[in-house]
Amino acid sequence: xxxxxxxxxxxxxxxxxxxxxxxxxxxxxxxxxxxxxxxxxxxxxxxxxxxxxxxxxxxxxxxxxxxxxxxxxxxxxxxxxxxxxxxxxxxxxxxxxxxxxxxxxxxxxxxxxxxxxxxxxxxxxxxxxxx
Amino acid sequence: xxxxxxxxxxxxxxxxxxxxxxxxxxxxxxxxxxxxxxxxxxxxxxxxxxxxxxxxxxxxxxxxxxxxx
Numbered sequence: 001x002x003x004x005x006x007x008x009x010x011x012x013x014x015x016x017x018x019x020x021x022x023x024x025x026x027x028x029x030x031x032x033x034x035x036x037x038x039x040x041x042x043x044x045x046x047x048x049x050x051x052x053x054x055x056x057x058x059x060x061x062x063x064x065x066x067x068x069x070x071x072x073x074x075x076x077x078x079x080x081x082x083x084x085x086x087x088x089x090x091x092x093x094x095x096x097x098x099x100x101x102x103x104x105x106x107x108x109x110x111x112x113x114x115x116x117x118x119x120x121x122x123x124x125x126x127x128x129x130x131x
Numbered sequence: 132x133x134x135x136x137x138x139x140x141x142x143x144x145x146x147x148x149x150x151x152x153x154x155x156x157x158x159x160x161x162x163x164x165x166x167x168x169x170x171x172x173x174x175x176x177x178x179x180x181x182x183x184x185x186x187x188x189x190x191x192x193x194x195x196x197x198x199x200x
Binding site for chain 2: 064065066067069
């Protein structure tokens, strides 16, 4: 990595560390959960990781076919990881294993949709290739 | 898919970087293909065969197939 690129990566990581650190401090010290801080620190870490991998904070830039292959496979794996994490968070936060006892309906809806979105998208996208 | 890219590349005295430049891909892509970690697209397979001066059938070996001399 070039020196400039290293510096930008360090700055991006520091930004994440400051935002996350401040959010954690407010929670530990005052018991306040800052949704904005959680979201901002997620954005900051995504910028950092994108910069390290692609040299662009939004993951853009010139990519050859291996890079595009990595992007595609990572998207698939990431989708399933997110599905599993959402389900885990739902059951852990609710503290129940019976779906009928769950009260967090929005999160339950998100988890349910995560099973449906991929097949629907495949169905719609496949029409592009059929005559 | 098994391939003989490294063999023909060395015969042509080309580095991975130079071959990558000729085929307009990154050196990592050539390295991944040579080490059977990634199968190239049809276009890249054609480009590799052309740059190395061989036929595709000589460059890429089908799974379980015999290598043609």
